[in-house]
Amino acid sequence: MKSIKSLGAWPVPALASWALCWCLFKAALALLGSPWTALTLATVAGGLLAWPCRVRWRRLMVAGGFPLSALLLFAGQLPPWIWLMPAGLLLLVYPQRSWRDAPLFPTPEGAFAALPAHLPLPARARILDAGSGLGDGLRALQRAYPTADLVGIEWSAPLAWLARLRCPSCRILRGDMWGHSWQDYDLVYVFQRPESMPAVLAKAWAELKPDAWLLSLDFEIPQLTPWHTQKLEGRHSWYLYRRQDLGLQQNCQKPP
Ligand SMILES: C[S@@+](CC[C@H](N)C(=O)[O-])C[C@H]1O[C@@H](n2cnc3c(N)ncnc32)[C@H](O)[C@@H]1O
Structure with a gap:
């Protein structure tokens, strides 16, 4: 993250990391031809870029920016049940009782x-x-x-x-x-x-x-x-x- 951080003040590092992930996605898609592999590679790269961020919510933003933007962009091509996955994941991690x-x-x-x-x-x-x-x-x-x-x-x-x-x-x-x-x-x-x-x-x-x-x-x-x-x-x-x-x-x- 040091190099990304040196790009400037927040939110420039987040924008730079999302741009990098998208470049990686495009390159992987052109080279490998599989959108899922390209998506996985770019998401992992986002996670790695986010790792050194010391502030938790910034880390989440850097790591989550690419997959979220990809999801929004490709949403039209995804089956509708995919939207239930985040809600299901949230319920699994936080069963309703623990919110009380x-x-x-x-x-x-x-x-x-x-x-x-x-x-x-x-x-x-x-x-x-x-x-x-x-x-x-x-x-x-x-x-x-x-x-x-x-x-x-x-x-x-x-x-x-x-x-x-x-x-x-x-x-x-x-x-x-x-x-x-x-x-x-x-x-x-x-x-x-x-x-x-x-x-x-x-x-x-x-x-x-x-x-x-x-x-x-x-x-x-x-x-x-x-x-x-x-x-x-x-x-x-x-x-x-x-x-x-x-x-x-x-x-x-x-x-x-
Ligand atoms: C504010 S977090 C604190 C986590 C941890 N104690 C810490 O300090 O890092 C509160 C935690 O309590 C859990 N929790 C809430 N209600 C609970 C319950 N009735 N029984 C067990 N865990 C519960 C939540 O799932 C959540 O993980």
Whole structure:
């Protein structure tokens, strides 16, 4: 991406990479004669060009620009069911239930660098990422607690499968975080939605051990002062709660 980046400010690198993909597509089509092979080659090239982009949405734009424009251009020649594929893929990655809590947003890499200073955990501490997505939260927790026993639970089967590849030393379960007991964990981590926090509180209060902890990225438990708040670079903050303080909150809600 360095050479593409050096072409100028955003969105010039994206436009340049799409133009390159189209040139490659044309050349491959002329040489090989197969539109599907040419399409695959140019799409792979777009993915490779996108790889070094540091900002996730830019990476998506660089990688997705060529296949999307090709799809739009050739749409008239494609069977109508092809349009159902993105919707089907989306439903597979995000079954409807996981939207009710939170769609996929990954935890930033070094988010918990300061956590051990505020919460020193024993070597084999048990940590759960409830709604573990692609495993970014688990990876950030593993950096903070390298000897901990890390478990993730994720509703979306493809995300759980990918997280197992990305976090080989963690145990990743496919299931509903509301149905999985939190009683065995020393620390439970959630990165969900503001609307989920009353239910998180109720579950934590009902199930966590008296000396366990709850950690939330970006969303506070309403009307409860955290044990510690850490502001991160950018828009993120995390909030750390002791289980024993959670009972101070009266307005608990049953988990769905
Ligand atoms: C904001 S993402 C956080 C992902 C990960 N914890 C991280 O920090 O990188 C929320 C994740 O929770 C998952 N999720 C939402 N509701 C769930 C449920 N009821 N049970 C299990 N996972 C759920 C979503 O599929 C999504 O992957």
